[in-house]
Every structure is written in structure tokens, then in C-alpha cells.
Amino acid sequence: MPSVIRKVKLSDTVANELLLLIRNGTYPSGTRLPPERELSARFGVSRASLRDAFRQLELLGQVEVRQGDGTYVRSPNAQTLSLPFRGLLSGSPQAALDLLEFRLLLEPEVAALAARRAAAGHAPAFELALNQQREAAARGLRLSKEDLQFHQLVAQTAGNPVILEVLALLRSLLSDLRTTALTGHLPELTIAQHGRIAQAILANDPERARTAMFDHLTAVVETSALKPTAQDRSSRPAGEVTL
Template sequence: MSNPVRKVKLSDTVASELLTLIRNGTYARGSRLPAERELSSRFNISRTSLRDAFRQLELLGYVEIRQGDGTYVRAPDSDTLSRPFQGLLAGSQQAALDLLEFRRMLEPEVAALAAQRARPEHAEAFQRALERQREAAARGERLSREDLTFHQLVAQTAGNTVTLQVLGTLRALLSDLRTSALSGHFPAITLAQHERIAQAILTNDPAAARSAMLEHLNAVVESSDLKSPHALD
């Protein structure tokens, strides 16, 4: 017996067509989409269905609906891309540990790639990032924000756009964990580990960069509160 054919909603079809027009540049980032009346006529669709299509694109991060002004084209950001996964992490200690495990699989290789591609001009950015960490550590502050900046710098040095997007999404997911479970109470240790990673990258030593990053991420898990039975209560 054949499976019933799923009827495709008009709003789904229009959302797909609009997405194609956005991606090919017909509707550029920052531009306002044509008025609802014009688009509903063009696609032969009701305004209600058109608004459903807009909402789908809004969830994907491709448009911003401004009440009383119109619908504007935008590019998806890390916060938007992380939304489907946020519910997975809510209250789930194992999911949080799985997320950190995924990070340990990915970021050491990103550090190794950064070491292959680092140039002398990258040194200044790493020096500035480390100096900000030293200043924060001297004030006795957590290095949450500085840690995010450092790991983003490593990804930028690696120069892979897909990796940048994936790690941006990962950082957005980790933002809540940083306040609820990732203790970050050892800024001096974090700083020392970041210095080793930076040195390996700037001396173009992929093996050392990979090893230093893995050591750092292992320490993040070991010093976290995620192993506590009530870590995410």
C-alpha cells in the first residue's frame, strides 16, 4: 500500500520561493520586501498564507518583520541558528555534556587549521585578546566574554566560513551554560591554556595547537558543574 502524498501548503511553497530570491540577491540584505498586496498578487496567494511564509522565514533568520513598517531581509545569525537546539539543552545534563563533547571533536581541528594558516599579521589580534584576559583575571573576573572572543579569533584565523558559522551557533548554545554550569572560576588557568594555544598557532605548529586546545576543552569539562546530579536544575 502506497503512502499518502503529503499536500504541500501554499505558504511553504512561497517561503521556499522567497528564500531562493533572497539567496540569489534579488532581494538584498537590508532591503524591504515588496508590500503584502504586491507579493500576494504575484504568488496568487492570500495575505494570511503570505504572512505564514514570512513567519517561516523569520524563524530561519532570513527576514525581520517590523510591525507597521514592513518585512526586511536579513542574514541568519548564530542566535537564530541555535534556536532549534535550545529546547534540547533545557534541563538536560546529558545533552549539555554531548554539546561539550562535540566541541572537543571540532575545535582542536580548528586550532590545527588556524596554525597552518596563521600569518605574522595575526599576532597583534591574539596579543590584544590575551591582554584583555590578563586584565580581567587581575580584576578577579570570570573570562566568559573574553573566552568567547578568543575562540572566535581562532576560528577566524582558520579561515573556514562554514566552521565560523557552526562555532558561532555553538557559542550561542553555550552562552546559557556559561552562567548555569560552566564555572569559569579559574581565570589564571584559562589564561595559561589560551596562551599555549596562541603560541602554537602563531608558530605554525598544528600538532601543538590541536593538543593545547584539547587540553583546554578537557579542563573546561572537568572544572564544570555538569557532573553534579543537579547541575541544570
């Protein structure tokens, strides 16, 4: 039986060609793209197809359409790249739990890598991060910003640029949860757990760092409004990691 040939939309082709021009520097970040009339003629497509291509690139964080001003090239960041995923999390406790489960699989290994690569020069940054958390807790503030900074520091210590980008996207997706389900009402517990993670990393003890991060992230869920019920756990396949 002959295979089905998928018809490629004109807007997909235009989006791909524009993306190549952006990446090869023809249209650098901050540049306003030529008017729709000019681009439509260049690519031989209608303005409708061109606007569809713009929408695709906007979702990728590659362009910004400014009403009445034009379309500008931009550098994608975690905030823009997370937009397509936010709808999956909105109003879905299970989707939020799945996101936290992914974090539980990833960040303990990042902590272990950080422990293998940590040097004496990293100690002041960890001490500063913990002191900032203590000061915020003493003022009765939530540790949202301080918590993000600590986990960013762990990722930076791991020294892998790909990990930094993935965790930046993950933190952006978690940002809404921090003000709803992940309320941060137990600052003393958070600081103590962060302290254990920092100690293990600075002691170059990957196994202890992995365990400390795993325990910390598990506690985050267990003390949050997203804590899974017994029914939630029983509905998962046998052997699946649960939070």
C-alpha cells in the same frame, strides 16, 4: 507498492519562492517586503499561508516581522540561526553536554589547522588577546568575552570561512551556558591553557595545538556544573567519546 507522494503546503512553496527572490537580490537586506495583500495576490495564496511562510523565513533569520510596520528582509546571523536549537538546550544538562561534546570534536581540529596556517603576523593578536584576559582577571572579572575573542582568533587563524560560521553558531548556543554552568571561576587555569594553545599555533605545531585545545575543552567541562557523573558515563555506549 506505490510510493507515497508528500503533499507540499502552499506556505512551503511561498517560503521557497520568497527565499529565491531574497537571494537573487530582488529584495535585498533591509528592504521592506510589499504589503500582505500584494504578495498574497502575486502568489495566489491566502494571507494565512503567506504569514506561515513569513514565520518559516523568520526562523531562518531571513526576515523580521515588525508588528504594525511590515516585514523586513534581514541577513541571518548566528544569533538568529541558533534560535531553533535553544529549546533543545533549555533545562537539559544532557543536551548541553552533547553540545560541548560536539565542540570537543571540532575545535581541536580547528586549532591544528590554525597551527598549519599561522604566520609571524598572527603573534601580536594572540599576545593582545592573552593580555586582555590577564587584565580582566586582575580586575576580578569573568573571562566570558575574552574567552570568546580568543576562540574566535583561533578560528580566524585557521582561515576557513565555513569554520567561522559554524563556530559562530556554536558560540551563540553556548552563550547561555557561560552565565550558568560554565561559570569561569578559574581564570588562571583558562589563561594558562590559552597560552599553551597560542604557543603551539604560533610554533606551527598542529599536534601540540590539537592536544592543547582538547585538554582545555575537557577541563572546561570537568570544572563546570555540567560535569557528567559516573552514572552518566556508564550509560553511554562503549567507545563513545565522553567529556
